[in-house]
Amino acid sequence: MxxxxxxxxxRRPNGVPAAADFRLSEESVPEPGExxxxxxxxxxxxxxxxxxxxxxxxxxxxxxxxxxxxxxxxVGKVVASKSxxxxxxxxxxxLGAIEEYSLSREGGFTRAIDVSSVPSxxxxxxxxxxxxxxxxxxxxxxLAPKAGQTMLVSGAAGxxxxxxxxxxxxxxxxxxxxxxxxxxxxxxxxxxxxxxxxDYRGKDRAAIEAEIRTAAPGGVDLVFENVGxxxxxATLDCLADRAVIALCGLISEYNSVEKVGARNIWQLxxxxxxxxxxxxxDYLPRFAEGVTALAGWMGEGKLRFDEHIDRxxxxxxxxxxxxxxxxNEGKMILQLGEP
Amino acid sequence: MxxxxxxxxxRRPNGVPAAADFRLSEESVPEPGExxxxxxxxxxxxxxxxxxxxxxxxxxxxxxxxxxxxxxxxVGKVVASKSxxxxxxxxxxxLGAIEEYSLSREGGFTRAIDVSSVPSxxxxxxxxxxxxxxxxxxxxxxLAPKAGQTMLVSGAAGxxxxxxxxxxxxxxxxxxxxxxxxxxxxxxxxxxxxxxxxDYRGKDRAAIEAEIRTAAPGGVDLVFENVGxxxxxATLDCLADRAVIALCGLISEYNSVEKVGARNIWQLxxxxxxxxxxxxxDYLPRFAEGVTALAGWMGEGKLRFDEHIDRxxxxxxxxxxxxxxxxNEGKMILQLGEP
Numbered sequence: 134m135x136x137x138x139x140x141x142x143x144r145r146p147n148g149v150p151a152a153a154d155f156r157l158s159e160e161s162v163p164e165p166g167e168x169x170x171x172x173x174x175x176x177x178x179x180x181x182x183x184x185x186x187x188x189x190x191x192x193x194x195x196x197x198x199x200x201x202x203x204x205x206x207x208v209g210k211v212v213a214s215k216s217x218x219x220x221x222x223x224x225x226x227x228l229g230a231i232e233e234y235s236l237s238r239e240g241g242f243t244r245a246i247d248v249s250s251v252p253s254x255x256x257x258x259x260x261x262x263x264x265x266x267x268x269x270x271x272x273x274x275x276l277a278p279k280a281g282q283t284m285l286v287s288g289a290a291g292x293x294x295x296x297x298x299x300x301x302x303x304x305x306x307x308x309x310x311x312x313x314x315x316x317x318x319x320x321x322x323x324x325x326x327x328x329x330x331x332d333y334r335g336k337d338r339a340a341i342e343a344e345i346r347t348a349a350p351g352g353v354d355l356v357f358e359n360v361g362x363x364x365x366x367a368t369l370d371c372l373a374d375r376a377v378i379a380l381c382g383l384i385s386e387y388n389s390v391e392k393v394g395a396r397n398i399w400q401l402x403x404x405x406x407x408x409x410x411x412x413x414x415d416y417l418p419r420f421a422e423g424v425t426a427l428a429g430w431m432g433e434g435k436l437r438f439d440e441h442i443d444r445x446x447x448x449x450x451x452x453x454x455x456x457x458x459x460x461n462e463g464k465m466i467l468q469l470g471e472p
Numbered sequence: 473m474x475x476x477x478x479x480x481x482x483r484r485p486n487g488v489p490a491a492a493d494f495r496l497s498e499e500s501v502p503e504p505g506e507x508x509x510x511x512x513x514x515x516x517x518x519x520x521x522x523x524x525x526x527x528x529x530x531x532x533x534x535x536x537x538x539x540x541x542x543x544x545x546x547v548g549k550v551v552a553s554k555s556x557x558x559x560x561x562x563x564x565x566x567l568g569a570i571e572e573y574s575l576s577r578e579g580g581f582t583r584a585i586d587v588s589s590v591p592s593x594x595x596x597x598x599x600x601x602x603x604x605x606x607x608x609x610x611x612x613x614x615l616a617p618k619a620g621q622t623m624l625v626s627g628a629a630g631x632x633x634x635x636x637x638x639x640x641x642x643x644x645x646x647x648x649x650x651x652x653x654x655x656x657x658x659x660x661x662x663x664x665x666x667x668x669x670x671d672y673r674g675k676d677r678a679a680i681e682a683e684i685r686t687a688a689p690g691g692v693d694l695v696f697e698n699v700g701x702x703x704x705x706a707t708l709d710c711l712a713d714r715a716v717i718a719l720c721g722l723i724s725e726y727n728s729v730e731k732v733g734a735r736n737i738w739q740l741x742x743x744x745x746x747x748x749x750x751x752x753x754d755y756l757p758r759f760a761e762g763v764t765a766l767a768g769w770m771g772e773g774k775l776r777f778d779e780h781i782d783r784x785x786x787x788x789x790x791x792x793x794x795x796x797x798x799x800n801e802g803k804m805i806l807q808l809g810e811p
Contacts, residue, residue, distance in 0.1 A: 185738075191709075191742070192742050193743075361737075366733075380740050381741070382741070383738055383741075386738070391735075392735045392736065393735060394705075394733055394734045394735035395733045395734050395737050396731045396732060396733035397731065397733055398719065398722070398734050399524075399722055399725070399733075400749075401747060401749030402719055402722075403530070403531050404532075404749065405748075405750055405751055405754060406748075406749055407746050407747060408737065408747045409740070409744075409745075409746035410737075410739075410741035410742070410743065410744055410745055410746070411741070411744055412741060415744060
């Protein structure tokens, strides 16, 4: 009888999550009731937004309860079922948890996926999952780019940012990416088609601002913000009139107790600009449109995407912390089992 | 021969403007050349935004040059003219300076005004001037309110804020005003029709947030922001989904060297909300629409507005500083001469 190892939240992290905030429990594999099925999880998505779910703070989702497995998007295979819709052997994706087996039921967020059409089932956690859809709707709906506009992307070598830049190019934008370290910055132009790559590492706000200004002398029309902090403030000083900032994430702040936010919002008045927050989940009714577009661009060879896969539930924390250390190269995924 | 006293910027202020930053010069009254005319200024508008014009920082207007009179909107009368369009005796309003006489010319920003239709020519610096038009376009165009929505206004007893609340009521909104001190808060509900008045004085961010939440248990749909700082951060914690924040000003920051901005922008993601900066000058092509609407509401007795008039160019600085001390009651105007 296999055991079900689960990555349990024991204590709410204060700042950077620590080993003592979590526990690996060993439980028995659940049995499905009527209409239920058991998924053997093969991949779990590790995303910056998960940091917020660990706090007991008002947000767009309830906090992960103490004593429960940490919430994550997953891809897996049905191994036991009392549901005609999800027979044994079905590949599925949904909002589950970091655990080797999950109990799910019909009518929830779990859906069947077609793994024959993609290079790897894990792609449903990257380019065809929330990451790809976040990039798609953030660009197409929030920024609504016009050909010839200048688009600035922070976290540009990350899972979302690398796709944002490429979708911006597909729409005819001039793209400027900001990332940390020479390797990532090289990948911005070589792998992800950015016109300019800026390395923020070791630079203060004024130096970052100077580089953005050099790259966009007429100002930045569109901003896809993943980072916040000094990078956002430097960006606010380089806006073109009527700039739009799509606020997707603030990874520089997730482990900070004191938030800095956007100190430079006066520039929103100067340039009649706007910051608009968005969540991919609001676009659920349009997910099919997004997946179709992304799969189409993949098929045409227009989208390069990378996945960084660490293995084993025992590595859940160090794999998650890579997102904040910037040591992942591509969408961060934890592999929990063999396909 | 009269002299022309002028309020000259001598040095750029560091923080709160001080007496030594300015000088009162006595010069001869200018002579008009061909197409020019001389205005005897009777009223000058004192606005928070003028603080920014004193800094040597990139903004939507060039800084006031050192050695020049401080820029201000004015109302006055033509006393000498070589322009057929602006004969002696014409009442005019325009973007001039704090000085007793100004030289102006045809084709500039100075326009003739009809003082017979208003209680006082100074109204062209308040309800029918930039202040009234800022309130009008900020509400009608940026916030675009729907009946039944909850509108929060900071600086709600101020020149702009008092009109914003009343225009919000005209559009069927429930209005909550924030102001400083019991007298102003009393005027919010008694004079300006706010449904709820909140006093921020002596309260920290958490206490302000608690009062907003009590006043708007379902969250705030529309925000007209004049203040920034703790008030903006407390507001961001009380947004309804898809809230819109019209960013008009940040008076709490204008004399600060270190800006705090909006620390709490994570809430923009949580609520898919937006902050949008705007400038009344962008609505120049629609000013007639705004003046017509405001004059119409005045005629119907739906708009109460107050003017706080201090007298004498020698009082320019203390009168200006009232805006930051909060000791003005209504639109701050400096009277430079008799009508």
